[in-house]
Amino acid sequence: MGYVADRWHLARPPAGAKECGEHKGKVASSAHGQGKRWQARYLSPDGQEKTSLWRTQTEAQREITKQESAKLNGSWVDPDRGKMAVERVVFDIWLPATNTIERTKHEYRGVMNRYLIPEWEGREIRSVRPSEAAAWQNLLTTKYELTGSTPNRTARLARSVFRLAVIDRMIPFSPFDGIKSPTLVPAQIDPPDVATVRRILDEAHRERWAVMAELDALTGLRSGEIRGLHIDKLRLLHKALDVHQQLVYEAGKGLYLDKLKTGAGRRTLPLNKRAVDLLAWYLAKYPPPTSGPWAGLIFTMPDGTPVGESTLDWAFKSMCRKAGARPYRWHDLRHHYASVLIAGGENPKVVSKRLGHTDVAFTMRIYAHLFAEAEEQTRSVLDAAWADPGETEAQAEAAPESSRPTGRQPESRRRKPALEQVNA
Numbered sequence: 212m213g214y215v216a217d218r219w220h221l222a223r224p225p226a227g228a229k230e231c232g233e234h235k236g237k238v239a240s241s242a243h244g245q246g247k248r249w250q251a252r253y254l255s256p257d258g259q260e261k262t263s264l265w266r267t268q269t270e271a272q273r274e275i276t277k278q279e280s281a282k283l284n285g286s287w288v289d290p291d292r293g294k295m296a297v298e299r300v301v302f303d304i305w306l307p308a309t310n311t312i313e314r315t316k317h318e319y320r321g322v323m324n325r326y327l328i329p330e331w332e333g334r335e336i337r338s339v340r341p342s343e344a345a346a347w348q349n350l351l352t353t354k355y356e357l358t359g360s361t362p363n364r365t366a367r368l369a370r371s372v373f374r375l376a377v378i379d380r381m382i383p384f385s386p387f388d389g390i391k392s393p394t395l396v397p398a399q400i401d402p403p404d405v406a407t408v409r410r411i412l413d414e415a416h417r418e419r420w421a422v423m424a425e426l427d428a429l430t431g432l433r434s435g436e437i438r439g440l441h442i443d444k445l446r447l448l449h450k451a452l453d454v455h456q457q458l459v460y461e462a463g464k465g466l467y468l469d470k471l472k473t474g475a476g477r478r479t480l481p482l483n484k485r486a487v488d489l490l491a492w493y494l495a496k497y498p499p500p501t502s503g504p505w506a507g508l509i510f511t512m513p514d515g516t517p518v519g520e521s522t523l524d525w526a527f528k529s530m531c532r533k534a535g536a537r538p539y540r541w542h543d544l545r546h547h548y549a550s551v552l553i554a555g556g557e558n559p560k561v562v563s564k565r566l567g568h569t570d571v572a573f574t575m576r577i578y579a580h581l582f583a584e585a586e587e588q589t590r591s592v593l594d595a596a597w598a599d600p601g602e603t604e605a606q607a608e609a610a611p612e613s614s615r616p617t618g619r620q621p622e623s624r625r626r627k628p629a630l631e632q633v634n635a
Contacts, residue, residue, distance in 0.1 A: 213253025213275035215268055219243045253278050256287060256380075263290065292381040293337035297372075298328055300336050304379065305372045314459055315472055319368060326355055327369050336373070337382050344373075344386040348393055362393035400577060402546035407536055414533035420526040422493045423510055423518075424544060429486040431548030431566055434541050435459055438518045439468050442499050442507045447487050452480045454567065458517050466517050476567040549574075553581045554588065 216222070220231060224238035231239040247264040249271035255261050261278070265271040281287035295304075301323050306316055330347055331339060347369070351362040370392070373385035403411070408428050415421035427437050435457030444453040455477050459469045471477055482490075493509075500506050500515045510518050527541045545566070552562050559582065563574035575582070 213251060213279060215271040215275065216250040216252055217248060217268075218246070218250050218264070219248045251275050251278075255289060256282055261290065286383065288380045288383050292379070294335050295381065297331040297334050297336050297339070300376055300381070301327065301372055305375050308375060312470060312472055314461060314469060317461070322365055322368055326351065326365055327372075336376055339373075339386045341386045341388070341390055345390045348390065351393060359396050363395040366393050395576075400546050400550075400581070402543050402550045403536065403539055404547075405551070407534075408544070408547055411527075411530045411534045411536055411539070414530045415526075416529070417526070418493070419497070419510060419518075420523075420530065422489055423523070424527060424530070426486060426489060427541070427544040428547050429483060429489075430480050431545045432480075433457065433545060433567075434520055434523060436471075438510060438520070438523065440509045441468075442494070442509055445490065445509070447482075447491060450482045450484075450487055452482055454478050454480060460520065466519065471567070473567075473569050475564075475569045478564060478567050480565060546578075549578055550581050553578060553585050556585065556589070 217237075219240060219242060220234065220237040221228070221240050228238045231237040231243065233239075233243075247266050249265045249268050251263050251265060251271040251274040253261055253275055263271075263274060265274060278287065302320070306319060306323075309316060309319065311319075327347075330350065348362070348366050351357045351365055357365060370385065370387045373382070373387055376382050377385050408424075412421050412425055415424065423437060426432075430437075430452065432440070432454065436454055439456050439458035440452075441456065444455055446453070455471065456468050457471055458466060460466050490509075499509050500511060503515065505511060505515060505517055508517060512518060512522075524541055527544075528538050531537065531539050549562055549566060552565065557565075559575055560571050562578070563571040566574065568574045
């Protein structure tokens with residue numbers, strides 16, 4: 212239980228001490244007449260003593276009652292920690308508490324230094340008002356000119372800082388509570404179809420680029436995942452690929468192998484026969500290094516060093532240009548893989564798992580329009596299958612090829628793997 216102390220007078224005066232001339236029956240302390248007289252003292256839930264100064268004894272006692280009540284109902288906040296500057300909360304408390312890899316923490320630090328700290332650097336975290344939180348979110352698009360999904364992602368990080376401050380009992384509520392997040396504007400995904408990917412593969416000027424691009428179209432690996440593909444994670448006999456690491460670049464550190472950002476990213480991908488044959492051929496012709504820091508890495512440059520992200524992007528854009536296709540990004544091969552699975556009727560949960568997404572809702576937000584197209588294709592297939600006998604042939608002629616029931620293609624229409632095209 213807390214208590215109120217009189218700062219101006221000694222609680223246990225020594226025998227024979229001179230009485231205070233201003234307050235009868237009291238012995239003055241060294242602080243007599245300096246600052247506020249009454250001090251409220253109580254223990255925080257973790258056993259630490261907390262104090263505050265008040266002008267009257269009644270005010271101090273009221274503070275004790277308030278704090279003891281807050282401890283009982285679970286609403287207590289630490290008044291001292293609420294005085295911490297926003298910058299300290301971000302870098303000393305929030306960032307170390309984020310459950311992610313160091314490289315991602317480095318990215319978060321950069322985001323905070325660019326957009327949050329310049330606005331609220333020296334502010335006490337308890338002083339930020341909801342109106343200011345809403346105004347800061349608006350600055351992301353007006354002052355900093357962020358577009359697409361970036362304002363939403365940036366605001367989400369800032370909101371998590373204040374949410375942790377609430378959980379950590381620094382502030383009673385977040386200033387972002389009740390403030391709508393910036394609208395999430397997902398990028399419109401328009402991946403290349405199979406015919407376009409084949410045309411792009413035919414323009415590869417190196418077998419390495421052709422194999423990597425075709426394998427990516429058949430697995431949906433991220434750039435860092437395919438560049439960090441290790442022979443130990445490849446199980447050709449089981450037609451499976453374990454995705455457990457990625458190749459990343461960090462300023463001052465260079466290229467290195469790192470674990471994936473999330474547990475969902477660690478996954479096992481089934482390989483179809485085409486992917487197995489492709490990898491078997493490539494490994495036989497280009498065995499991975501057997502020694503050195505990059506031993507076992509499947510895709511390397513001629514000198515045995517890893518493939519850089521910019522190098523891979525340059526090679527792929529060159530292939531697109533020669534094929535007369537729009538300048539697709541390497542990541543569009545991942546979108547292509549997802550679109551093929553969706554068009555084939557794969558369950559959204561399966562698609563999410565194959566891509567290594569943390570939840571299926573994220574997958575649905577990105578590919579919602581493709582799922583809608585797949586539903587229409589299902590209707591067309593069913594209409595064609597259940598048409599009256601006299602109408603079947605006419606409907607089959609009128610329906611686009613992608614909506615017709617699939618079957619084995621004639622030998623003349625089958626295509627050789629990209630590596631055979633390169634050899635030719």
